[in-house]
Amino acid sequence: MIQVVVNFTERTYNGFMKVKQKLEILADAAKYDASCASSGTEQRNSRNGKGIGSTTGAGICHSYAPDGRCISLLKILLTNFCLFDCVYCVNRVSSNVPRARFSIEEVVQLTLAFYRRNYIEGLFLSSGIIQSPDYTMEQVVEVARILREEHDFRGYIHLKTIPDASPDLLARAGRYADRLSINIELPTAAGLSALAPEKDAGAIRISMAGLRERIDASKDKTASGKCPPRFSPGGQSTQMIVGADASDDRTILTTSADLYGQYRLRRVYYSAFSPIPDASPMLPLQSPPLIREHRLYQADWLMRFYGFEAHEIITSEHGMLALDMDPKTAWAIQNRAMFPVDLNRASKSTLLRVPGLGVRNVQRILTARRVRAVRLDDLVRMHAPVSRMLPFIQLPDYHPGATLDAASLPARLREVPTVPQQLGLFM
Amino acid sequence: MHTVYLEHETDMEGWRYAARQLIRLEVAPQEVSWCVKSAREPGIQGDIFAMPDSRSGSDCSSQEWAISNHAGREVVGISQYHGKTDVTSSTIFPEQLAPSTHADHLMVPRQFIELARSVILHQAPERFYLLYRVLWRLQRERGLMRLAGDADVARLHAMTKSVRRDMHKMKAFVRFREAIVAGQPRYLAWFEPEHHIMAAIAPFFIGRFATMDWTIMSPNMGMNWDGDVLQFLPGGKLEALPAEDDSEVLWLSYYRHIFNPARLKLKAMQKEMPKKYWHNLPEAELIDSMIAEAGTRTQAMLQRAPELPRRKIIGYKRGPQRPDITGGNE
Incomplete structure (x- = not known):
């Protein structure tokens, strides 16, 4: 592999190694976001375009890592510098992990280079909060804008949305993205304020409601008689961390049911809290068994496709799903x-x-x-x-x-x- | 015994044409042998239109099947039906069958046609026979396609599933390498599909990489896109692929670093990315070492004593709450 880079001029070689190092740091920083979905958006291709890219609606996993997770998108942070001090997060301000920041152009070029080689369906871009929520969101949106407008990129784009960013920036994010997501992070507002002091559960929900309103409006062609502006055709999703606080499965599933109902989320992702480099002493020492995360996904499926209510699925008194049995079988036995x-x-x-x-x-x-x-x-x-x-x-x-x-x-x-x-x- | 020679491995039109005539003549499934003139897939210019050299070649599907629905009727020779004298001829070339002037009373449910379009891409030589057998039964058993538990229908479903999965995995696992050909970047890939899916998958790659020049080669067939025209090529060799690509180095870095060593789920990985694909996936070479290091890396994370931040931390202050994110105040 080194042979390739030997042929580079010294300047491009240094540039290449810099991008490689940043990619390593910023992929490490992004891996705790479970979502890598590239599904649920409109269908399009590049036959009449100047650029590349298509979406089929179904989503494609281009690879799998040994952690069993699908690799569908180039999932990176624009930067892992962050002002926030969320205890569970590898990128919190008080962590001593190495830091890096991509330039907008570097992310654009990396996305296109990976896409051309059929490694990915597109980009999932997130970022640590730097300077201000608006400044950060603007940088993230700019990557998507350049991909869409300057390169006519028609692959999938998922943008992580910052709850406190201005409505105007959210509107622009929705114009370029196939999916937007805001992480709810923890099942309860109390858990969030304990572990993520700079975040605000109310603001997160207000943002989700705002996204829902715009997503609904973009699908409503009859209201004004003309086509409404494009807004995140793949809807919105969120992620909840499991096992970082004491919430039981009943609380988690009730929160999910509420999120699906109120904000019409496409997916709630569950991420079993796992050991991270330079973990905070405030975190529990024991990470939850991966099977718990699996059972929550099964229960989530039962709510969305099998007509189960959240309260029916939990059959035990202590509010937890059985680990040794799938939730439908457990329900049937009861x-x-x-x-x-x-x-x-x-x-x-x-x-x-x-x-x-x-x-x-x-x-x-x-x-x-x-x-x-x-x-x-x-x-x-x-x-x-x-x-x-x-x-x-x-x-x-x-x-x-x-x-x-x-x-x-x-x-x-x-x-x-x-x-x-x-x-x-x-x- | 009748023998139908199809133009190529996925000759749906030829199959349909012959099957219609055979059904009309009430030729039972076990009375038909299905052959492919050329082992190649459609669109390759050259000897695809040549007559087969050996008509008893291995392309003919074997008829050693347990067949229960024997029609028990006398089979009328095709040639006689078309007014020729050669009653004993038992070879049918679809193009030689004149369109019927009779009213068409074939029972061909939509679900059958949908399944047949993907079943015909399956590698199993008996697919032509199986499709004809189901079509034959459909003339007598009206609800057959709705019986997912019927042995023949279940087989068609299983074959379709296998073909769809192969197509899906090809969309996922083709890996291009960039090469400069005649001064232009061209993207080259090698893939070994299980079924005859090359022509069927082409629209996907054209739609996605319309403005790129690319070539995908496989052992039986290749395809070449120059931004305008798709050309099918004879099968190729893996050695023609460029050995390296600078972005592949970055892809390998990405693969290594997006992996979370604290959660090994090897079964989940192999279920979706079976080992048979690994030899054409550059990142698969890393898997063994990533698994081997995972335990030590996780232990190191768990045992590391928490550190105080090495940087000065400035507390973050939330701005004033925005009243309504949508800007509306109705």
Whole structure:
């Protein structure tokens, strides 16, 4: 790899190494944002353009890191210098991590170079707060403006929005971005003021409401008779840190349900707080198990696509999701009276509550049973996870009998073997 | 036994044309053998239009299938149907079949056509047979396409899924390297798709990189875009790819640094980025060392004693609360 750079003149070589160092620092600074989605926006391509780029609406993950996370966008900070002192954040002002700042042009060129090689779907740009929220937001928006207006870049752009920035800057951000996001950071306002003293939960929610209003207006073609200005066609999303404060899963999911309802967010991302370089002594020593984050995502899915309410999903008294079982199975075990469900008679909303049945297979069952009765073999051929479903379903050629009410059922459906956890105690 | 020679691996029109005639003549699926004239995919100029040298070649799909819906009817020779005398001819070239003047009573549901368009891109040689078999059954079993649990329909769904995934992964994992060709930057990539998806994927790359000159090569077929015209090429060799690209160095840095060593989820990674793709992904070479170092890096973070800030910190003051972010006061 060094051979490439040897051919450079000394000046470009130094420039290259400078960009490389900045990229390392500013990717390190950006990795704790979980979102890398490139989906949900309008469809466009470059056939009639001067530049490059397209979006398909579905989003593409161009690579995966060994942390299991999708790499879809060039996810970097413009700078990791920051005036704020958010305890959980690697970039807080009191941290001693190395600092760097990209120039606007460097980010533009890096995005285009990566895009041309098909490494990415686009850019996810965020920034530490420098000078003032407006100054910082202006810099972030300028990167997007240059990409769109000067390079006719038609790939995906996700901009992190700063809640205190002026409405005018937010309007401009929405014109260039496919998605905007403001991080709610913590499930409760009290948690936020304890861990992020410079942030204000009220201001965050006011900003989200403002974004929602503009996003809704941009989709409403009838109001004025002409096309409204483009505004973040991929909607808005947010992120909540899990395990940095004492909030239980019930609080987290209730907050999510509220965010989805009030601000029509496309996604709430959950990020299990993980060890960071130069961590604050105020943080808990123990990071939460990654499986907790996974269960929250499953529960989030149940709320958005399966008709579950936040309060139904938490079945335990201590307000936490079961770690050893997916939340739908846990719910079904608590509500055994509702089962077995006759797959040939039950309504769509009931089918969606059967453990192991996903949205697609529910649709397939509904379609097939209009032609003839669905049997066990059909489920096998649809690649449904039959063994997980069996205790809860009834078919012309199958009935669970006593297995549904057996005291051993929860043990049978547990996913994680308990042995490794016990071993952990002795290590 | 009838033999249909299709023009190329993804000759949907040829397949449709032949299948319509065969259904009309009530030729049962097990009575048809489907062959591809050339193993290449569409659009390659040259011998694609030549007649096959060996008609018993390996391109013909095998008919050793358990077939249950035997029609039990006498098969009428195609040539006779077209008024020729050669009743025993059993070879059908789709282009030789005259369009039927009869009213068309074929049962071809929309869902079947949609599935067939992607199933035909599958690498399995028996796809032509399977599609015809389902079309045959559709003439008798009206709701068949709605039965996702039917063995044949489930197979079509599985094949479609595999083709769609292959196309999706190609969109994701093609990696271009920049080279200067005739004074112009040209972007070159090597990819090994599982199915015959090159022509089907071309519109995606054209739409995305319309103003770039690019070439994507695979073992069976290549394509070349010059900003105006897409040209299909014969298969190539990996060695033709430039060895290096300066931005790839930056990409590798990015890959290394966007990774959080405190959360290893190898199964999740490999589920979406299976090892079979790794040899064409430059960043995959880093994976082993990144995994090996992850534990030590995480321990170091956990064990490091908290430090006082080494810089002077000026407290941040929030500005006055903005009354309404949308600017409206209705």
